[in-house]
Amino acid sequence: xxxxxxxxxxxxxxxxxxxxxxxxxxxxxxxxxxxxxxxxxxxxxxxxxxxxxxxxxxxxxxxxxxxxxxxxxxxxxxxxxxxxxxxxxxxxxxxxxxxxxxxxxxxxxxxxxxxxxxxxxxxxxxxxxxxxxxxxxxxxxxxxxxxxxxxxx
Numbered sequence: 001x002x003x004x005x006x007x008x009x010x011x012x013x014x015x016x017x018x019x020x021x022x023x024x025x026x027x028x029x030x031x032x033x034x035x036x037x038x039x040x041x042x043x044x045x046x047x048x049x050x051x052x053x054x055x056x057x058x059x060x061x062x063x064x065x066x067x068x069x070x071x072x073x074x075x076x077x078x079x080x081x082x083x084x085x086x087x088x089x090x091x092x093x094x095x096x097x098x099x100x101x102x103x104x105x106x107x108x109x110x111x112x113x114x115x116x117x118x119x120x121x122x123x124x125x126x127x128x129x130x131x132x133x134x135x136x137x138x139x140x141x142x143x144x145x146x147x148x149x150x151x152x153x
Contacts, residue, residue, distance in 0.1 A: 044081070048073065048077045048107070052070060053073065097137035101135075101137065102130055105133065108126060109122050109125060109129070112126070
């Protein structure tokens with residue numbers, strides 16, 4: 001049995017909601033998705049800040065400066081993540097992958113630098129993580145998007 005595949009210039013079939021008919025139903029409202037997205041982002045920032053603060057105190061007691069450092073690190077992480085997410089949507093897939101790779105490499109490199117290792121080692125680990133994330137996302141975007149950069153359903 002042959003199935004018709006939409007080609008370039010031929011619009012794909014969509015249901016009444018504007019989504020493909022075989023797509024999973026969206027149970028939650030758009031507002032719920034936005035709240036969940038920001039809640040997960042803040043929680044990830046808090047985990048990142050806690051991780052950075054626990055590395056920098058090196059097993060010693062928790063102090064006010066340590067708490068301040070953790071919360072400021074969490075705030076910086078959340079702000080940078082939000083900026084990267086906003087900018088990445090406007091870039092082509094190559095730039096999108098490079099931007100997320102740079103963010104991931106910088107985040108891991110910062111945490112690794114808090115442990116007191118040599119700066120060369122931090123830079124090397126950071127570049128390796130950035131290259132791995134960029135390569136993985138580059139592959140994902142090229143296999144999950146059409147030639148114009150739209151996600152394939």
